[in-house]
Amino acid sequence: MERSDFHHPYTPYDVQLQFMQTAYDVLERGDGQIGILESPTGTGKSLSLICSALSWLRNHKKSQYEGEISSAKEKLQDEPDWMVEHMLRRKREEIVQRWKDREARLAKVRAMEKELEERGSKRRRVGEAATKQRRDVDEEAEFLLDDWQDDGEVNADDPLSMFSKETRALMEKAGVAFSRDHEDEVDEPDEIKIFYTSRTHSQLSQFIAELRRPSFPSSVPSLDSNAQPEEPATEGVKHIPLSSRQRLCINPAVSRLGTLSAINDRCAELQQPKTKEKCPFVPNADNLTNTHRFRDTALATVPDIEDMYHIGKTLQVCPYYASRTAIPGAEIIILPYPLLLQQSARDALGINLKGNVVIIDEAHNIMDAVSNVYAAEIRLTELRKARQALGVYVKRFGKKLKGENRIMVAHVAKVVESLSQWLDAAMTAKGAHGIVDANLLLKGKGADQLNLYKLIRYIQESKLAYKVESYAAYVEDDGSTSHKPSSNPVLHSLNSFLTALTNLSTEGRIFYEKLPSSPPDIKLSYLLLSPTHAFSSIASSARAVILAGGTMSPFDDYKAHLFPSLPAEKITTLSCGHVIPPSNLCVWTLASTKPIVNATTAVADTFEFSFQKRSDKAMIRQLGRVLLNICTVVPDGVVVFFPSYGYLDEVVGVWQSPDTTATADAGLLWVRLQSKKAVFRESKGGSSDEVLQQYTAAILGDATEVAGTSSTKTRGALLLSVVGGKMSEGINFSDRLGRCVVVVGLPYPNINSPEWKARIEYIESSTLARLCDETTTGKTRDEAVAASKQAARDFYENSCMRAVNQSIGRAIRHQEDYAAIVLLDRRFGTERIRSKLPGWIRGGMVAGSEQKGLQGMMGALNSFFRSKKDQAS
Template sequence: MDEFDFDGDDEDDLMAATMSIDMDNKFNPITLGAINSCGRDKQFEKEKQVDLPKEFPFPFQPYDIQTDFMRNLYTCLELGKIGVFESPTGTGKSLSLICGALQWLRDLQEKQRQELQLLLQPNCKEDASAKADTELDWIQEFAAKKEQEQKMEKVKLEQEHIEKREAKLKELQNSSAVRKRKHKSHLESDFDSLISGASDDIKKACLKELSSLEKELETVCTDDHDEDLVVADYNSDAEEAGDGKEDEDNEEEHITKIYYCSRTHSQLSQFVREIMKSPFYEDVRVVSLGSRQNMCINPAVKKLKSLSLMNDRCLDLHKKKSKKNPGCIFRKEELLQAFKDKALLEVADIEQLVTSGRQMKACPYYGARRAVPLAEVVALPYNTLLHKKTREACNIKLEGSVVIVDEAHNLLETINNVHSVEITGAQIIKAHSQLSQYEHKFRPRLKAKNLLYVRQILFVLGKLSALVGGKVDFTADSQVNTRTEVCLVTINDFLFQGQLDNFNMFKLLRYCQRSQISRKLHGFVEKYPESEVKMVKRNESPPVSGLTKFLHEISSSKEKTINNETMPDVSQQTSQPTLSSPLMQIESFLDALTNADKNGRIVICKQTKVGQSSLKFLMLNPAVHFVSILQEARSVIVAGGTMQPVAEFKDQLFHAAGIPPSRILEFSCGHVIPGRQLLPVALAQGPTGTTLDFTFQSREKPLVSLLVKALLGFFGGTVSSPSLSLIAVGPGISMLGSLATISC
């Protein structure tokens, strides 16, 4: 080893130490990173005084608890905390969320503008040089100038981005192009009104022409060549080469936004309608996201019953574009751009977006996704937010933004359900049969690596089949288990039992994802339908013992009797599965097996018939999949009518994800009506002194009319006041219906 001379290093070491200390102080990211919440982790380390607005814009005078709700929400968002908000049904929770969050967003945008303008002022440039003069050190002066130049470059670049974005939005609002596009969107309704006055013959001819066009759409892309079914060359060693990310530099920059998440599409539509009632309706940009099942308008995709098949067919249409095959006609660039512009300019729910898409002949599903970067509010269902791969596919970027999860009382169960997967013996055996026939047909055209991985998948399918008591060489319907049993095992024990512990499941899943083998297999099954029902059979039946045969005959006779009386034929159910190729479902199950051993369990359920036996992965730790949302987002709000027990909610979702208690803010309120505005009255007797008994025994007595007279006599003319309401509570719907009829 060479010897080094350390003599004379004391001065250099002293200089280096000084540089280290000063540079640490200087190079903190104090510019726009803090504004955009890149420095979110430091926001909740030090509590700061939040400058709350004096009042929040609201469609009417808010009640005190609504004001408190918005103030706490604003504080939570400003400090980057995790909020648990509980507000009973009927207290205006949605409006409070909208007005509080959007007011914070408007204030944040104004702060960003002011900070940028402040940093661009000349006097800010003097700070670094003034400090350098006092230190009398040329190195420090150079470092200060360099830092200031980098800071100013970053600020100018951000200012340019904001100016371009605002100019683009103004252009969209004022340009005649938008008006022309709006005019074009009404062409279909104009055509309908035009044809309504035509003769029956013309109507029939037009409808016939339209139906023929729809049939052409349905048959598009059915003339695929076998080349589309063969998996492409695959190199498993090129780990860093194939991320699956394309043209990230060309993606539009995302602004800080609010992601609102709820359980159903109807709740999302209701939320959007609440935004329309708010004071922010005129200038807020709102986009609703949904599944292809709700937003696709292509008949060739819409006719498929399974969401998985719809997803694959849609991707196939987009990928297989050529001169002969134009792909999906609703995904033309010009149409999608026009739809995106309209979605950003007009607040619309999912149903309205689909209607606009049909009128403009543009895909609402992809058009809405394109509008996400510039949207200020994005409404999306649970599955899109909670499933990471779906979130990434939908262009959802949470960095610096706010996530609001409404109706969150069942959030724990929802996360577990989203990541729980079940497969049946019939699906396993069917997937093995289809993949075997695929491998047999295309073996000469498959590269060695592809052939190796296909055979590995076949091996895994065989082991999964054995775990439910089946053999892949026989049809699922022809195989029976001697006894039924249900057992719960850990992931590791399951892998050991199935002799799959020596497999690199991550590598196998990476191959499935990049080669798109399940999609290729689905195309193979569609083109050669006989592979869907033709199973690889041997001439002989599977060997069974005499006892097994006897038990099978007894169970068959019992099932036949039951089926004839109350149940449909099981054989018909198994011969018409939901998925034509179940490999994609099995891929999800294999993906679940990559979870940590403590985070889930496997239920092995053996039924009499192997086809009805199942393997189910149960997710037990929801925090594993929620932690990425908590880490990426600036702030996360979970709200609901009742969030109790909050302690269990925090332990399983927040504390398990490593969130400190100091970062969690709780807010709970009662009902919106103050006590002074509520007068409960129990009426025991009518005006004539008759007892008002509405029990079942007194149902024949004409007491309802007496009740109406009593109410009118008690309240007098006050019920006609527009500021007062009268609510009657009765023992049953029939009595209340009679009361309403007589009152009217």
Template sequence: MEQKNFHHPFQPYDIQQQFMQAVYDCIENGKVGIFESPTGTGKSLSLICGSLTWLREHKRRKFDEAMQSIEIDDDEPEWMAEYARESKRKEVLSMRAEFEQRLEKVRAKERTIREKHTSGEPLRKRQRQHALKDEQKNEPEDQFVLDDYHSDDEAVPGKDGRSQYSAETTKLLENLGMILPKQDQRSSEETEEELKVFFCSRTHSQLSQFVGELQRVKLPAGLPPEEQGPDTASAELTEEVKQITLGSRKNLCINSKVNKLASQTAINERCMELQQSKTPADKKCSYLPTKEDESLVLDFKDHALASIRDIEDLADVGRKLGVCPYYASRPAVPPAEMVTLPYPLLLQKSAREALGICLKGQVVIVDEAHNLMDAVEGICSAQISLEQLRLARESLITYLQKFRNRLKGSNRMYLTQVVRVIDSLIQFAANLEHEKAPGGTVEPGSLLSGKGVDQINLTKLVRYISESKLARKVEGYISHLRATENKSGKDEVAAQLPETPTLTLIQNFLMTLMNPSKEGQFFWSNENGATILRYMLLDPSEHFRDIVESARAVILAGGTMSPMDDYTEQLFPYLPSVTTLSCGHIIPASNLLVRTVSSDDEGSLEFNYKTRQSVSTMQRLGNAILAILPHIQGGTVIFFSSYTYLEQVRKQWNEDGTSARISSVKPTFFDSRAVSVEETFGSYSDSVSANPRGALLFSVIGGKLSEGINFSDDLGRCVMVVGLPFPNLETPEWKAKMQYLDSRAPARGVPSGSASREHAENVCMRAVNQAVGRVIRHKGDWASIILFDSRYARPKVQTKLPGWIKESLPKSNEGKGTQVAEVVEDMSRFFNDSRN
């Protein structure tokens, strides 16, 4: 059977062809898919080629179907029907060709001026820069006074987030697609929405790498050429991919007076302030387009889509054109074929609505998805400490004392209510400050049992905190006060303030109290002397469900997605089936050695919570490592289950001389919570490069060096894992999570108790898989993986390893594991063969 051409820029390996076909089929069939492709196997290119090949082919099929479905009266001759179809076809293709010609002119112009104008003046004159430069040199205290607030009038200007702009500006921004039209009635001038792929990853640096891969790909056009003839009929015409990157104001703001602010919240609120209708014209942000230069947004759209750009490129386009890239990027979303964006902009419904993103019928790809469940839970969770509550109260009282006589009725009423709510939370948390227990669960009503708090409408209060910009006003005044008292610069004082105002943290916490989800639970804990109140989401499936039900297809992809059952149970329990694929590696089998160490001469080796504490177990581990280490040529990384256990072992080894013996074999380095990851990894890397014997790095599963670090080539010729890093199941959070999972289990036909145990095992093994996946990074790489613990030999545990690691386990020892002496022989043979 002939393989499908996915237009991969290189000759794809079999596993890449398999991966691209699986992506294509998943989208075609409108499924949810979980795909695992190890690092170094070209996962990003495979995702791009599989999804965009489907997109272009689907577009061509729909075009052909539309042309054939044009209705003609039955009594009309066939030549008239054919004429009507051809006229319609030419009309559609002409519109498309005009758009493509515009983009090509932009590309040609950019090619011409790239060398001459790498940095130049904006394309329009900045008529108001002098006002912006002089703005707030000596800011008066008046700016911190709260504006009049109309508490009960839902139709008050500004309540819909639109009439903060003037009527003219609102209409302009609607027409340009920069804000949604009222009641979501789209302007007739708005560009038709293209079917597209939304590609999401955790960070902008990861998205930039993806954009670099996207630039390699050349795809055939989605629609046929406008004029067809003998020369074009067989030619495979290419068409540039139209892509746009979305980001936050922090990434895209080009106003130097705004983007230098310390936090995301400060940037957002300052941006909105500079756009309000009450702000004097000479004080508004000069990058927001006016009626006279609305064509700049259209120019920006063409420039953004003409080339594949990352977030920094997009900001540069905005600077050169002199238009805000944060707002001007929105009109480029409808005609784009690929939209790249970070996790929060996809996962938060409010963020999608603010950007005008509609996922209905679209394709969603989430990369680096091993963190997806944590990301969903993190977005929907909130916490506040007793210290932060007291600081917020102190700041509010200081603010009230200063401005009490200048605040009108609603403001004074709501500020009093905020103080009362904070007092109630402080009272509850203070009563727990000296509790001997480390933590426990909380009923929502207990948090708001203070005097008169039950009479407060939390919904209105939270809306007031948000719409009045109370957090930024209070924080700004306290910053101003400190700068005045200390006679230091405002920037210096701002740098010392928390990135998120404490009142914003309180607002987020109160939002969970407004409508506590049945899928979540409130907790308290005493951690390192601090009392913390926390709301934790226990079930992420409902919060991801609206994405799944809106999109045509959803693909979760990552280098390490095993065990995949956890995603189907935690994110998609309502789906009858989910497509899964775990790819092998592109390296030959001889380039990888995997062994589970189950025993030594003294018997079984198991690092459970009880046995790992014994001096004997720690000494036996040291002896096993000393036996294996001399045979490893290059860098070795050993992962422990926690920083606490690593310190216990290190202390014991220092006492019995094991540390000194290990250091004599290889220079030794330790991951530490007190030392930066850059410093530790840099010292280790330098030692590996300078020392023929390599070096040894001790680290921790789930620590700073267990994820996102590249241990390629000699930096990671061997990775060892000591024990299984199960989470602490005795914490209130884990007890609540397990109780919740077990309560749902019978409805799904699962025995009570097994669901929670299965999830704990999955969390443990996902962390192990993420750590060991650091060592094979490209097709020429080779390494060994040693798993210390007899439990790794159990078939159930081994089923949770990625396929490419499982395949390298020796079949002869299945279910039994390997003795230390056998591993030493295998390692010696492996390194001799690999070096030769």
């Protein structure tokens, strides 16, 4: 259905209307629909997502209300008209009153918030909890493990049975099963919701700021279908952000522990029945009123994470747990990647995706994000620390440990010994890295006979890691009351690694790598090779999933590796154009310095920065001369992206050395570049903020003298950066900061690394298995083998092109912006590579540029920037 009004706060561009219409259609169709939507950065993607999704949600809710009324009408079709009218009006009144009651409660909160703001006292401090004085014997008592019993299998009929006893009790208190006899409690209907996630905290904060801009009509129907609606024209967005304890904990005695794992364990420990020192902020019967005030305030004010923290401090109620009471009444729930992508995290938060909408922003790295969430590693030095800490702990408390505790602590020690034994042997073996057979890791000490699932649950529920490490720190501090666990929680790393070992062996691999540290160290790391299984619980549960990003191209990987079994009709893809006019973009492929007359004839000075050819010093120097030419005609900022830090160092080294073959080329290339522009370079271990600040100052004239250049009379600056580095994502080179972006070569990952070898092998084998199982493909065995190898090559190349596309997207950031993009490698001229560029980049390509050489490029750049100068004047 075509819609023209998405309640956008501004006049939307055509590309925004196209984006919003497509997103709306995906949500409207539902039934497990997937939308993969690309909208370049600077086109208002976040606001378009908000307007399309919330417009659909309000329309959907209104249609559901009308559906209730229609259903009631059908049941009364044999009754007299006056009775039908009376009953339908009562039904409408019931729906409207339910809405009005909720809005009145939230309006009251808004009024109170406004009054407090005017007084300048919206937030007040919560006093620090008094420090409890304890004797050494009492101090040590807190480290003793509580009695632990294995509760056996999870009860499928009890949705809370997967949690520990104290967690279940707390969730019942904190909103999952609050007492209903309190006068302030309202039973909120659990309506359809939008779950929005993005990669970083700052991106979530930006989204919330955008969420405050538009206004949306109410979803509630009028009392009379033939009359004007009595309710207000608009209805505030009910939104709640979720985050970790680390960001939301307001208990100073817990939040000071620093690490997320230590905070989680200490928080859970303070809720156990036997604990004398309870957390005063956890929702309970005594602070139920403030918990409800927290819920209503959060739903009324469109808060960000910092606001949630301060609301909790003001009301002296834990924001981490109290925020869950707002979930039933929320329309949109915002949370970071890890809390959405992990089933265990969703369960802990009480999140049910079934029938709801999931929107994943910045989704170009969603497959890496899934892998990172499930990644785990453990080092030999960490295992030695764990062994030492366990020894100290058992020496002190061993005789006091009873029953299951004594057995399970011994099992943990056995696992630590087995892993240490394997890594000790690997340290003296040949090879710096490789793939590990997971079955061999626990062969030592008979650890392979243990029930890993039970051991993992024990470590989590008993808080063993927190107690052991806290006691080790306590002993190290000679009984100081300020003890806290190490910032590197070893037993938590162990538990994460053991959890990884329980994953399907076909979907992940374990690697070892010797580390060049002092003293020498070695680590084991787990890599999830396929995100399919981990993501399937989201895709199969949600009504619809939208993957949105500025640079989603190429799309094929998302279809093949996130939704391999989904029929094509359930996947919608869109690559939007940019909001800039075509005249504001010039994309040039430079394949050679000289024109190419015949594509089949080899041409001198061809640029191909493949791994086999890129160390050619003559080509590197030719690259420097090309950049000299570019810096001559491009005003302000030029950003160059290289395939790796190592290659950037190699190139700079050549530029800084004399050219013994040159006759007319006087002077070092590095010095000549510095004479054109102030030159800066990104370094692997350096500060990107400092480099970016100096680069910006050189262009905008904020400093009279700029470090890194021999002349202060330069025309802008040149920044040498790396694809996939600090400058290639999240940094905006808008306007004068990025008038030209140059991409040198194709940044293919190291295909000889153990990780990539394992990925390629997995894709080939899984694709072959799928093709052989599908009787409808009509492929022979040889054809299936060829197709599986091609699938692996495509995945490898797509990974490269996603990184390139991210780098390219750094330049054009808004409608008035303009820039030139130079793709410097002959391979960018091939249709295979071009097809994997974003649509707006392909649209801006100069036809036949790959054949016109350096002279053709300089003419095009001269003309492009001269036209912009004429427009400005």
